Each structure stands twice: as structure tokens, then as C-alpha cells.
Amino acid sequence: MEEKDKILNITIDGKKTAVKYGTTILTAAKRLGIEIPTLCYHPALEPYGVCRVCIVEIKRGKRTRVVTSCNYPIQDDGLEIFTESERIKRDRKIVLELLLARCWSSPEIRDFAAKWGVVDTDLQKTENEECILCGLCVNVCRDIIGQSAIGFESRGVDRKTATPFGKPTDACIACGACVYVCPTGCIKMEDLPKERRIDRWQSDVPILICKNCGKGFGTVKQLEILKTKNPLTKLYLEKCPKCREKELAEVMVRKGGF
């Protein structure tokens, strides 16, 4: 039998289960109804494993170690996993405190930390920082949208997300995927009458006007990209979703169904 077809028997917090080789701990735990906190995990993206709040303790033979559940592929039969061991509780509390100290001004992070038992910290707090550097915006822009408009800049405590050289970039189509995945809501997007603005990336992109109703929807650059990747006609793409629906409904009424 190929390795990837193997079924492995494991336990999570004492509950026995069987999983396919390579299943992540997070997925296996979810199936058992065991909740593990996550921040930089998004089901649409490859796990990045950097926020470290999803840490769990694993035991193989006599050896125990701390791993991140979002990207640890289960490869051994008999693996024991503990999501709430003393060591994990202590380490996770510190990780949450570190995030809380960094993003004290983010209500989302304060709520998240509170949910997992950390309401305050005596660590040095940073003012006006809401980004936890989870990388979801960077990864969604590269892996899902295919634009790579943003990336990381500097290293260590100076690390931040930015456009190349911190300047406005043509690569940003203001699709808003980064805004959608951001767990702290620190990327703000605003639709003005004529353009869509994402301040964080200094992006101002003209809004696409519906050929039918004249209302704004999406951005002109989004359309340009979609046209190259999509078999749908330009005529169809240039109408807003509402008008598309309406048109479809009219056709159906005329024809009396599909």
C-alpha cells in the first residue's frame, strides 16, 4: 500500500480516531469537535503556520514536542495529540499575550484573546498596531488572485506588509480579497463614487460601472484580469451581478423555465 493511502489510528485529547496519512491535526481535531484557536489559518489557503496560537503537543513513543496543528501532517500510527496540556496552556497563553501586546488597539485581537482566556498583559504594548503579520493578505493575493501585489518588508520586529518599495503598484487590482481574509480588519477598503480605495496599499482604482444600470461594482482592473482568465463574454462581465440576475430571470420567464 502506498504511504498516502494508509489509515492511521491516533488519539486527540484521549479521543480515538482514524485518519488518512497526511491529514493535518487541525482537520482531524475539527472532525472530533475539538476546537483549536487559529488566526493565520484560512481554509482556502495553504497553511502558513506563523501565528502559533494553534500549537498542540504531540507524543510519539517517549518523545513529546510542540507543533502547529494547522500544518502538521499526521504520518505516524499511534500518534497522541494533546490540545490542552499544561505546556500548551502555558505556551499558548504567552503567544496570546505577545499578540495582545502587539495589537492592543485591535478589538478583534482583544476579543480573540479573551475568548481563549487572556484579557490583559503586563508586556510592553504597542500603540496603533492592528496587523498581526499572519500573512493571509500576502498569500491570498499571490496564491488565489495571482497578482502578488503585496509582500513582506524588513525583518524581525520591523517586518510589515507592503507594496513593493512602499509605493503604489499597478499589480493591485483592489479586488478586496486581502480585506476579506484579514482576521483583524486592519486593511480598510472604501468605495467612493468613482474609485475604490485601499489606503494600506495606497491603491486608488476606478470603479467599474454597470453597462446596464450605471451603478458601480468591482473595479476596472478586476475586469481586465477576469477577461483574461474567464471564458465568459465581455458583455456578461460588464454587467453588475444584480443586472445579470435580472436578465437571467427575464429569460427564464420568457422561456417558461430552463
Place this chain on the structure above:
Amino acid sequence: MTFFKNPAELNEYRNKLQADYAPHSPYIAVCGGPGCSLMGSPDVFQAFQEEIAKNGLTRKVRVKLTGCHGFCQKGPLALIYPHKTLYVSVKTKDVREILEKTIERDEIIERLLYQDPVTKEKIVQESEVPFYKNQTQLLLGNNRLIDPKSIDDYIRIGGYSALCKALFEMEPEQIIQEIKKADLRGRGGGGFPAGVKWETCREAHGNIKYVIINADEGDPGAFMDRALLEGNPHSVLEGLIIAAYAISYGVSPAQGFIYVRHEYPLAVKYFTNTVAQARECGLLGKNILGKEGFNFDVQINQGGGAFVCGESSALMASIEGKPGEPRAKYVHTVHKGIYNQPSNLNNVETYANVPLIINNGADWYRSMGTEGSKGTKIFSLVGKINNTGLVEVPMGITLRKIVYDIGGGIRGNKKFKAVQTGGPSGGVIPESMLDLPVDYDELSKVGSMMGSGGMIVMDSDTCMVDVARYFLDFLKGESCGKCTPCREGIKQILVVLNRIIEGKAKEGDLERLVELGKAVHDASLCALGGTAANPLLTTIKYFEDEYKAHIYDKKCPAGVCRALVTYSILEENCTGCMACLKQCPQNAITGEKKKPHKIDTEKCIKCGVCYETCKFDAVVRK
């Protein structure tokens, strides 16, 4: 240069080189290592060349600017064969005299000999100098004999004979078994068995095997790999080619890389030259030495200056052209490394050991070292020690032997306090553990690590809280910032440490430091973060009292942390010489001639100039 179509041609060429060599005629090896170079050895070398030419001695005397000999403290070094007379601190003005007396008349120049600081005895032969006497220089030893730019020199001393043996007398699996039997462990820090790594890489599924040299030596004060690359680069390349053959031959194609930091321009230059020579000689390229189907070449990659790029996954990302950041290694790089293909990464020193093991056999190699660590290890011995330099010792030697017998003890007859091993993310080992045998497992057991081989000796004037702060500050700057515990944790540890050093410590700070340190250790993504807390946790473990003195008594016992120190003048010792008064930059010292002086603590900035200046021990630091 000759192109060798088969091992016989290479052997024949070596025999010819050896026959032409005349081993008994004088040869001067001027050390061109980084330390000696800074002290002017290239000028000394040039002076030798000029004088030799001027006096028509070119046929009689050979002189070479070689790689590092190790004894940096006494550079520039000149080693004179055939008697292996060692001259230390050689200046250009000494050159003519050396040629006239030592070379022409076989006389010794007393003045240039090494003098034992204890017995005051002058030592003639290099091997009798205590610094060298206790070493086993398997890897560094050849540095003296060759010009690192010359493949002929390397071939002459037996170079590439191990490659011939590996390619034509051994099967790839046999080589792997030999390396496994020799128990060669990774010299880069982790100490993972190289043979096991090679075997896993050979068996891993993939279209190509990448075989990589890690020469991204980033620890402050460490230059072991540099000494090998700048002293004997062909030995490293030979090890790599053997590894490539063992890992790939018969299963898939292979490609080599060396990742060398750009701050080592000479290493880059020499290795580039080495690779070019090897290609010309048929030691790289297609059907190497006539071995059907063994094709291998090496690409040179320069690191951009990030410490974290010494970590395997970050190094591989960097080779791919991506930002040098580590990734989770739950699937190891031997399975999925560069471009997701099986990749074998070893350190420079690991590869340099390979030809020795192939030539002399695993049993010979196993005869040196301890149960779990075999062979020798190069350390860079620095800090408050009399003999700084590179030392190569058999595994299992005690720290005491390294510090006192080889290192010559603590500078200025001060008291030994601790030794930091394993670079910035290693740990601190106190005096009570000086008899610890140096091997991978023993060092980890006490909370430190072998690391790549940095060894920083500290004396009683060193404050351990300050040491922890220094290393964590280094790591804060080198953290890539990808994961939370390393990026934020090190920063927060430093906040607490700075508070302690400034005398503003709070109740519970010590416990908080331990808690933070453990979380950074457990939860970080890569080994840099995982070991970053080592300097903190080991200083707390072994010097807890010193932390407590800082936190509770607001005192720095070593007198290092300015905010916790006060200077005053002992009236009975003060002669009123006014020396301190004149030196004080703040005019904080008042007094008249021949009357005891006083320090105004309000004005004093605690620079310590008065303390250094006073010849009568009248200034006290508390």
C-alpha cells in the same frame, strides 16, 4: 591544467608532483588567515617573495601565503620547514633576517620564537607550543602545506584520492554505510548523523537530488568554515562530490550548490577558483574521472547577510530566489527541499571530513572521540582568553583543557566565569562544569549546544545579565519576523532585561523571563527561535544569584551595568595625585593636590575612567 580521463592519470600526475617536490628543501608557510591578514601577513609574504627574488633564492626556497594555522593571537605566523620552526608576530622587517639566518644558516632567531608565559621558555617547534600540542588538526593541518589557490598542491598531498577510491572501489551504498559507521555528525550545529541523512536523501522520491554546502557561517566571532574554505577549499569540494555520488549515482541526476555568505569575499573567490579548476581537470562535469553516468556540477550562491539563512529551509528558499525565511519542516528537506526535490544539506566542516573517512576508514575515524560524537571538531576560541584562535580538538576533550591548556587560561590572570558555546543561540556553561567532555549530547544536556563551534570565554568582569541581553539583542536583529514567538517574544524578553539592567526591575521579572523563554523555545517556527532563549535560560539557570542581585538589591556584582554601579573614593588609599580628577569628563571629581578627592555622584556618569586611571586602588566600584 591536465584533464584526467581516469584515476590512473590522476595518480600518475600526483606521483610526478611528489617527485618534483623535494620535501627537505626550505619552505615558508606564511599564515594568510583572517587574523594574521589583519595584522599584516600579506605584506610579510610579499616581503619574503621580494627578498627571495632579490637574493636569487627562488629555486632554493619556497614561500606560500596559506590558509589559517589557528594561532591568531600571535599573528602574523611564519612556519618554516623542514624543521617546522614557528615564528610569531613576524613583521616585514624580520624577513631578511629570517632568510639570512634561519634559511641560509639554519640558525634560530630567539626573538621571534613563542615564549611560554608561565615557564618563560622559548619554544622552537610548532608542535611543542602548548596551543598546538593538545590539538588534533586533521582538517586544519593541511592548511599549512598548500596554497589554497592551487589544485596541484592539493593533489600533491593526496587530494582527490578519496574521490577515486569512492568512485571506482566503492558502491554508493557502501559509502553511505561507511559514513554511517564512522558516525559522522553534522558539524553545522544540529549534529544529525550525516550518513543517515544521505541514505534518506538517496531513497527519497524525486527527479533530481540537490547536494548543498552550507557555508553561511553567521555566528559572531566564528570562522571555522571560513578557515577551511579559504585554506583548503578542494577538500570541501571533494567531500561534496563524494556525497553527490553516494546520494545520486544510479538513482537520479544531481546538482550541487554552495551557499556562502557574501561577507566572505575571499572564500567566494577561492571556491569559485576551486570549482573552475575542478571542471578543467574533469573532477566536475560529465562522466567525472571517466565514471560512466556520473555527472555533477556546483553552482555558487552568495547569501545576502541574513543569519537565519543558515537554517536549512531558509537557505533553500534563498537559493530558489525567494525571501530567506524558514518554513515548517514537518516534511524534511531531504524529502522536499529546493524546488520540492530531495535535498541534502551539510556544513562545510562535515564535507571536509568525508575524504578523510573514505581514505582512512570508519574504524580509524571512530577511534577518536566519545560514545556519541566521533572525530574532531574545530572551535573558534575567543573572548577573555590568552590564546585566541581556531582550535581543532578530538571530541570529548574537556572544556578545562581547551580553556587552560590550549587557550592558556584567562587574560590578565582574572578568574574564569563562564564559557558560551554554540554561538548566539547556544548556552552559557559555568565553572563548575569545566570538566564536561565536549560532545553533542553532553553540551545539550546542560542546556547549551555544539552549534557550529563558537566558544566565547568570559571572565569575572562579565555580567551575565548583560551577556543575555547582548545575545538576545543580536537575535532580535536577525529574527526574520515570520512567527510570533520569535519576533515578539525576543523583543519582550529584551524589554524585561533592559528594565533589570537599568535598575527598574519588578517583582516577578525573573519568573516572567523564564516563562517567556520557554514559550519562545517551544512555539517558534524554526531552530533560530527555538534556541534563541538559550542564553537567557542558561544564564538564569547557572547565575540566578546574579539576576537576583540586579532585581532585588539593584546591584550588578560584576560592575558592568552602569545604572546599578556607584563609584566612590577610599580616603585612606587616595594619595591626591589628581590623575582621576584630570581624566573625569564630567568634572565630577573634586579635591586638592595630596588631599583625598571626592566624587560627586550627581554629576558622575559612571564611565569608569577614574577606576581605570587610579593606580592606588582608591576608586571603588560597587
